[in-house]
Amino acid sequence: MTRRPAPPLPPPKARRHLRETAALTQTQLASRVGVTPGTVRAWESGRTTPRGRKREAYAQLLRTLADEETARQTTQTPHGSESDPARKPLPPEPARAPESSPEPALEPAPESEPGPERVPEARPAAVALTPAQAFDALYEFGAPALVRQTYLLTGRREQAREAVERAFQTAWEHWPEVARDRDPVGWVRATAYEYALSPWQRLRPRHRHPEPPPADPGDRTLLNTLLRLPPRHRRTLVLYDGVGLDLPETAAETEASTPTAANRLLRAREAVAGRLPALADPQVLHRRLAELASNERLGAARPHAVRGDGERRARFWTRAAIAFTAALVGTTALTVRTAPTHYEPPVSPGQAVRGVPPRVTQGSLSDEERELRHKLRDQLQHGPERLSPRLE
Known part of the structure; x- marks a missing residue:
């Protein structure tokens, strides 16, 4: 038995363009497919x-939405145009979604009311971005929502901003x-969540010094x-009810199994x-989390400033690593230069020798010694007389 291709x-x-062209909200499309918004x-978002x-x-x-869009374009296009009235085939799904920046979900998705049919505007051709421009676009797109999400984890505004900036600096590296x-x-x-929830933050x-709590009593109680x-x-x-991730994605991001993530979510909901x-x-909880994060004035730095700080920090650590390596090489060379080249046995410790009279220094002569001298x-200056043998 073979599986049919997906x-x-x-x-x-x-996908999003087809939904917006058909004037459908995410909630309406979700009810048609049988899933959640x-x-x-x-x-x-990919x-x-x-x-x-x-x-x-x-x-x-x-495919139905694409057919409807093709039919609208056909009826609204004059004769002699280059538009083909036949149904346009859907482009295949790429192996990796380019520019897969997910929509930051801490704010509820606005549901637009169905309006009159409109002709889709011609989109300009994709322009290749430099790495700096792509990073700036990613930062401006995701940084504000990430700061609000991180604030729900820490309850500290400066720590939330710093965590997001450090995370983007790491991303730039x-x-x-x-x-x-x-x-x-x-x-x-x-990366921002790991930095914000690090236990080393308590040592700073x-x-x-606690920060001022939210002004609204309800927000203060929820925080x-x-x-x-x-x-x-x-x-x-925060990931499941605030950001809107699925349970498997939440489990993967928290490095836990799906049953463990479900158990943590249930316990957290029970506590709240x-x-x-x-x-x-859960819907009310999602709305209150969005309101709590949106009521605080949590701004983010400019992307070029974050890139500059990250580059300066990278240069500092690079120079520190080079200096440490140079010092280590110099110390090793000095050790090799001054180290002995052969084995020198250690000198055994000295031992005290007993029974030897102590050395006495010569002092002044006594009266008897002076008289003897x-x-x-005076006497026998030339020694004793010489004796000669004689016969008797």
Whole structure:
């Protein structure tokens, strides 16, 4: 038994374009396919790809929308134009979605009301961007929402901004890897969350001074409730109910299994609902999280400033590494130059020798010694007389 091939899907941008051309909201399209609006948002941003029956239903709906768009263009185009009245085939889905920057989801997706049919505007041809321009576009697109999301994790405005800036600086250092990633905003988000929730943040001096809480009592109560949750539960709740990720994606980003992520999410919801019963509904909780993050004035630095700080920090650490390596090489060379080239046995420790009289220094002569010296000098100056043998 062979599997039939999965139906092709257009790129994420084309999916969104077809939905907007048909004047459909994400909620309306989700009800047609039988999924949640967050799933449609993930499909259109390129974070996830539908599978199985959902993919077939989604592909069939997109083909229908493409047929309707072709029919509208045919009726509105005068005779003699180059438009083909036949149905246009959907472009195949690429292996990797280019420019797969997911839509930051902490704010609820605005649902536009169905309006009159409109002719799609001609889109300009894609222009190749330099790495700096692509980084700036990614930063301006994702930084504001990431700062608000990180604020829900830490409750500190400056720490949230610093975490996001450090994450983007790390992304700029690894830009070839981030640029090829299917979800560059997710890459930066994971790095920012890891930095913000690092236990080393508690050792910083400014962590000892609390920041002013939100002005609204409801926001203050919700923020305190979030900060009382364990960091892993808090991160899972923000990713699933705040950002709008699916459960497998949440589990992958938190480096946990899907059952573990589901258990953390349920416990976090129970803790929040136990203190705030009005937030037992996930939709209400999502809206309140969005309001809490949006009520704070959380600005982000300019992208060129973040790139400049990252480059200066990289240069500093590079020079520090070079200086440390040079010092290590110099120390090694000095050690090799001054080290002995042969074995020198150690000198054994000395031992005290007993029984030897101590050395006595010569002092002044006594009276007897002085008299004896005079006597020896006066008598027998030439020695004793010589004896000669005689016969008797």
